Structures are given as C-alpha cells and as structure tokens.
Amino acid sequence: MILIIDDDSAIRTSLGFMLKRAGYEVQAVAGPKDAMAIVREEAPRLILMDMNFSLATSGEEGLTLLKQVKLFRPEVPVILMTAWGSINLAVEGMKAGAFDFVTKPWNNIALMQRIETALQLTESRDNGLFLEQRGQSDAQSSIANRQSSMVNGIDRSFIIGESRALNDVLKVVERIANTNASVLITGESGTGKELIAEAIHKNSQRADKPFVKVNLGGISQSLFESEMFGHKKGAFTDAVADRKGRFELADKGTIFLDEIGELDLSCQVKLLRVLQEQTFEPLGDSKPKKVDIRVVSATNANLPQMVQDKTFREDLFYRINLITIHLPALRERKEDIPLLANYFAKKQCEANGLPLVEISQEANDYLASLPFPGNIRELKNLVERTILVSANNPLLASDFQQQYQGANIPNANSDGLTLDEVEYIAIKKAFEKYHGNVSQMASALGLSRQALYRRLEKFKMV
Numbered sequence: 001m002i003l004i005i006d007d008d009s010a011i012r013t014s015l016g017f018m019l020k021r022a023g024y025e026v027q028a029v030a031g032p033k034d035a036m037a038i039v040r041e042e043a044p045r046l047i048l049m050d051m052n053f054s055l056a057t058s059g060e061e062g063l064t065l066l067k068q069v070k071l072f073r074p075e076v077p078v079i080l081m082t083a084w085g086s087i088n089l090a091v092e093g094m095k096a097g098a099f100d101f102v103t104k105p106w107n108n109i110a111l112m113q114r115i116e117t118a119l120q121l122t123e124s125r126d127n128g129l130f131l132e133q134r135g136q137s138d139a140q141s142s143i144a145n146r147q148s149s150m151v152n153g154i155d156r157s158f159i160i161g162e163s164r165a166l167n168d169v170l171k172v173v174e175r176i177a178n179t180n181a182s183v184l185i186t187g188e189s190g191t192g193k194e195l196i197a198e199a200i201h202k203n204s205q206r207a208d209k210p211f212v213k214v215n216l217g218g219i220s221q222s223l224f225e226s227e228m229f230g231h232k233k234g235a236f237t238d239a240v241a242d243r244k245g246r247f248e249l250a251d252k253g254t255i256f257l258d259e260i261g262e263l264d265l266s267c268q269v270k271l272l273r274v275l276q277e278q279t280f281e282p283l284g285d286s287k288p289k290k291v292d293i294r295v296v297s298a299t300n301a302n303l304p305q306m307v308q309d310k311t312f313r314e315d316l317f318y319r320i321n322l323i324t325i326h327l328p329a330l331r332e333r334k335e336d337i338p339l340l341a342n343y344f345a346k347k348q349c350e351a352n353g354l355p356l357v358e359i360s361q362e363a364n365d366y367l368a369s370l371p372f373p374g375n376i377r378e379l380k381n382l383v384e385r386t387i388l389v390s391a392n393n394p395l396l397a398s399d400f401q402q403q404y405q406g407a408n409i410p411n412a413n414s415d416g417l418t419l420d421e422v423e424y425i426a427i428k429k430a431f432e433k434y435h436g437n438v439s440q441m442a443s444a445l446g447l448s449r450q451a452l453y454r455r456l457e458k459f460k461m462v
Contacts, residue, residue, distance in 0.1 A: 003044040004028040005035045007053045032065040043073050046118055051082045051089050070097040077118040087315045094318045103276055110278040113180040120179045154203040160343045161336035165328040176323050177203035184320050185298040187327030189451035190375030193298035201254040209253030214246050217259030217450040224267045225283055235284025247291050254294045261301030272316045330375040338364040344383040357387050358394035366397035373423045378446025424459050
C-alpha cells in the first residue's frame with residue numbers, strides 16, 4: 001500500500017488515480033492525525049507526503065510528521081512533495097530521513113520513476129542490501145556491501161581488476177544498475193569514475209539508449225545553457241542552426257555529469273531545475289521539452305565540505321546523490337596493478353603494431369610499490385611511455401624507473417610521507433621538468449588539466 005498525505009483533495013485524487021492505474025493499492029489522508037493512525041497500524045510500502053498543511057505554511061508540521069513516521073517505520077521510504085520555492089524545506093526533510101523529494105507541479109513520469117526506484121531499493125535492502133538512511137553527519141547517502149565474492153551478475157568485461165575493493169564497488173553497481181536512482185561517484189582523479197558510470201548504464205534497462213558524457217569542468221558559464229539545453233537558430237550571434245543540447249541527446253538514456261564539483265553556483269541552479277522537473281527550454285525557444293534520463297555524476301571534490309562552504313548547493317547535492325559510490329585509489333587496490341599494467345601493455349602494442357611485450361615479476365613488484373597520485377591514468381601513461389622507449393622484453397623494473405616522473409620520490413609508506421607531500425614532490429618535479437607547461441605536466445602525471453590546476457592552487461604554485 002502507498003500512503004498519500006496531502007490536505008489538497010484534488011492532489012489526493014490525481015495521485016491516487018495515477019498510482020491505481022499503475023497497479024498500486026492506495027490510501028489517501030488529509031493530515032498528520034489520520035496518517036499516523038494508519039502508520040501505527042501497518043507499514044505502507046511507501047509514503048508520498050506534502051510538507052505544508054493548511055495550519056502550518058512554514059512546514060514545521062510536515063517535518064514533525066516526517067520524524068514521527070521515521071520513528072515508527074524507519075524502513076518505509078518517504079517521498080516529500082513541496083513547492084519549488086520551498087526546496088530548502090525539502091532538504092531539511094532529507095536530513096530527517098526522507099528518501100527523495102519532488103516539487104509541485106510534478107512531472108508524472110519523473111514521479112513514477114522515483115516511486116519505482118524507492119521501492120526497488122527498499123526491496124534490495126530487504127533482500128540483504130543495506131541502504132544507509134540520509135541525515136548522517138556527512139550528509140551523504142550510500143549503499144554498503146562487504147561481500148568479497150566475484151561479481152557475476154553484471155557485464156564487467158571492460159573493467160580490469162579482481163581486488164576486494166573493486167569487487168565491493170561492482171557489487172553495488174549490480175544492485176542499483178537497473179533502477180533509476182541518481183548516482184554520485186566519488187574518488188580521486190584517474191580512479192576510473194567514467195568506467196563505473198558506463199558500467200551502471202550498460203547494465204541498466206537503458207543500455208540500448210544513449211550514454212552521453214559531459215565534462216562540466218570544461219564548459220564555461222557562458223556556454224552552459226547552449227551546451228546542455230541546446231538552442232534555436234538565431235538565439236544568439238553564432239547560432240546559425242538549431243542544435244540539440246546534451247540533455248536532449250540523452251533522452252531515454254543516461255547522462256554522465258563528470259567534474260560536477262566544478263560547476264559554478266548560477267549553473268547549479270539551472271541544472272537543479274532540469275534534474276528536478278526533467279524539462280528544459282532550449283535557448284531562443286519558449287516551449288519546454290521533456291526528457292526521460294538517468295543521472296550519474298562524478299567528482300573528486302569534497303562536496304559535503306563545499307556545501308558547508310556555500311560553494312555547492314545543498315539541494316543539488318541531495319538531488320544527485322541518492323546513491324553514492326566511492327572508488328578506491330590505486331594504492332588501495334595494489335593487487336590490481338599487474339593486471340592493469342599488462343592490459344595497458346597489450347593495448348599499446350596492438351595500437352602501434354608492436355610485438356606483444358611482457359612485464360617481468362620484478363617490474364610488477366616495482367609498479368606495486370609506487371604511490372601513483374594520478375591513479376590508473378598515471379599507470380597507463382607510464383606503461384605506454386616505457387613500451388615505446390624500451391628495447392627489453394620482458395620489461396624490467398629499471399625500464400619503468402627511467403620513465404617514472406617520481407622515480408626519486410621516497411615511498412610514502414616507508415618514509416612517513418603523507419599523500420599531499422608525495423603529490424607536492426611529484427608536481428614540483430614535473431613543474432621544473434616542463435617549465436610550468438600545464439598540458440605536458442598533466443599528461444606526465446596522469447591528471448586532467450582541471451585536477452592539476454586544483455593541486456597547483458592547493459600547493460600555491462600558481
């Protein structure tokens with residue numbers, strides 16, 4: 001049974017009709033007293049709840065009711081309904097344990113997707129998957145599963161590694177891939193966030209639809225609307241033809257918003273509206289367009305800290321991270337380094353028409369001892385450089401030592417250096433070698449330009 005709580009009889013009727021047509025049993029009540037009478041008697045499968053009742057336009061009565069519901073039925077997912085101007089109230093509700101929120105007037109397709117996602121994830125939890133409730137100190141929602149067995153239920157053919165840390169991640173992917181839940185992938189630069197996003201898409205019900213990748217760190221504020229929403233011919237000086245934006249291209253599929261922590265506040269507001277309403281207006285066109293998309297975002301930034309610093313919107317943070325997946329750094333999955341190195345070696349040889357080059361055991365041991373602040377991307381670049389300049393087969397540890405930019409950097413574990421200190425030394429060496437050329441430094445270190453700029457600013461080198 002789905003319980004609807006709203007003091008507006010028209011809303012109760014329309015929601016009830018929509019849900020009954022979808023095959024759900026429904027009960028609808030006007031206020032907290034009747035709602036709690038039902039909740040005390042039985043556990044609904046899901047609750048749709050308004051935050052503002054006729055006697056309390058501030059939303060305090062709605063928050064009180066939510067807390068009472070979660071006290072009696074903590075396992076029941078609650079989706080809040082609120083006006084666009086009251087999104088801050090919805091965020092408070094998320095902190096109090098709500099599963100998700102929608103704004104009035106809602107998009108029926110988007111609302112049904114959120115209902116189905118909530119029910120699917122609750123069923124997964126009941127079958128052994130633990131879904132951590134929102135409202136924790138770090139304001140994050142995550143799925144945790146610590147089984148160490150191999151992942152057999154998803155296509156992982158394009159993901160290299162057999163470590164427990166990686167398999168824990170893929171277990172989560174397996175559980176949530178076929179839902180419409182928004183996913184936030186976190187982790188250091190170069191850890192493979194895009195591959196995990198692709199794995200989510202390829203193992204979802206949207207697999208045969210578009211997977212559209214957007215690097216938000218590479219889109220300027222002035223181009224954001226045109227790039228994301230498209231434009232009509234004549235919308236601005238250089239608009240010589242109609243152009244579809246990334247959201248329209250991703251319709252029925254998945255949009256991957258990489259480097260979302262790089263988005264400035266004004267663009268965050270525009271993005272939130274699209275994610276919330278699943279509608280947008282191309283530049284120069286007053287007619288809204290609807291889209292049906294699954295959103296996967298990624299960042300190496302500390303978004304909870306950015307929320308505290310007021311540089312990232314709290315409401316957007318809650319919208320994008322219904323599920324959080326954190327990718328381990330390469331130094332936390334060292335047993336995967338030989339597998340990755342040999343994979344990159346094979347690909348490099350095939351791409352350049354070279355005889356297959358093997359990597360000796362001593363070379364694998366040496367690679368596993370390196371800190372790799374640039375993670376998988378840095379390892380890939382190191383293997384490719386070494387194959388191109390070395391005549392040995394199999395490759396020796398000395399071959400990699402000659403090409404490793406940080407070959408003289410002491411091991412962080414054995415010499416007591418922090419990761420920041422290792423990064424600083426590696427970046428300082430690259431800065432000196434390439435005379436401050438950011439493109440060459442980023443390539444050598446296995447970092448994106450944006451990630452390198454952030455480190456240069458952090459170490460006050462610019």
